[in-house]
Amino acid sequence: MEWIELFISFFVANVLGYGGGPASIPLMYDEVVTRRAWLSDMDFSNMLALGNALPGPIATKIAAFVGYGVSGWAGFTSALAATVIPSAAALILLLKLLQKYRTSPVVKGMTLLVQPVIAIMMVTLTWQMGKSSMVSIGTIQTLGIAAVAFWAMNIRKIHPALVIVAAFAYGAIVLSHMV
Numbered sequence: 001m002e003w004i005e006l007f008i009s010f011f012v013a014n015v016l017g018y019g020g021g022p023a024s025i026p027l028m029y030d031e032v033v034t035r036r037a038w039l040s041d042m043d044f045s046n047m048l049a050l051g052n053a054l055p056g057p058i059a060t061k062i063a064a065f066v067g068y069g070v071s072g073w074a075g076f077t078s079a080l081a082a083t084v085i086p087s088a089a090a091l092i093l094l095l096k097l098l099q100k101y102r103t104s105p106v107v108k109g110m111t112l113l114v115q116p117v118i119a120i121m122m123v124t125l126t127w128q129m130g131k132s133s134m135v136s137i138g139t140i141q142t143l144g145i146a147a148v149a150f151w152a153m154n155i156r157k158i159h160p161a162l163v164i165v166a167a168f169a170y171g172a173i174v175l176s177h178m179v
Contacts, residue, residue: 002071003078009036010063010082017059024059026121029128032062038070041132048129053164059083137175145170 009031017024025048032038039047051061060083067079101107133142145167152158152166 003067003074005036006067006070006075007078007082010067010079011086014059014083015086022058022122023118025062026125028059028062028066029125032066038066041128042136045129045132049164049167053161053168137178141175141178 010028013024013027013031017027029044033041033044047062047065048058051058051065054061060080063079063083064076067075067077069075071078130142130146133145149163149167152163153160
């Protein structure tokens with residue numbers, strides 16, 4: 001019956017995750033790590049890093065990985081369906097309604113006011129993952145890697161997938177000998 005829990009957990013995370021995969025990640029983290037303990041904090045961080053390096057939507061990759069790990073193919077199917085169905089149904093049912101009222105001040109206000117909430121959710125997730133990293137590899141390594149990643153993506157405009165691959169390589173070559 002874990003596939004039912006998977007469906008409910010991913011359904012809730014994706015229905016409430018306004019803004020797509022990135023907005024759903026903190027909600028998935030809460031369900032997968034905090035509430036259900038299907039993954040550890042470190043496992044979630046690793047899965048998220050690898051998932052971001054691969055092509056395609058992150059939410060479906062998280063659902064597929066966690067679902068399969070928890071309950072095999074039934075869990076895979078259940079978690080993936082719970083991730084895809086809410087968005088597909090909302091798109092099909094609400095597209096005309098949104099187009100009709102897209103210039104409405106109420107709709108614009110709702111959209112603008114939910115953005116700070118999503119930003120705080122992302123900051124909270126970043127803080128939790130940063131704390132875990134500091135415990136695992138130390139503060140200096142964590143801040144150094146974060147600074148290099150920030151520089152690479154924001155100043156040098158290197159694609160995030162390449163930065164993640166470089167971090168994997170650094171971890172395999174350097175950190176594996178330190179930890």
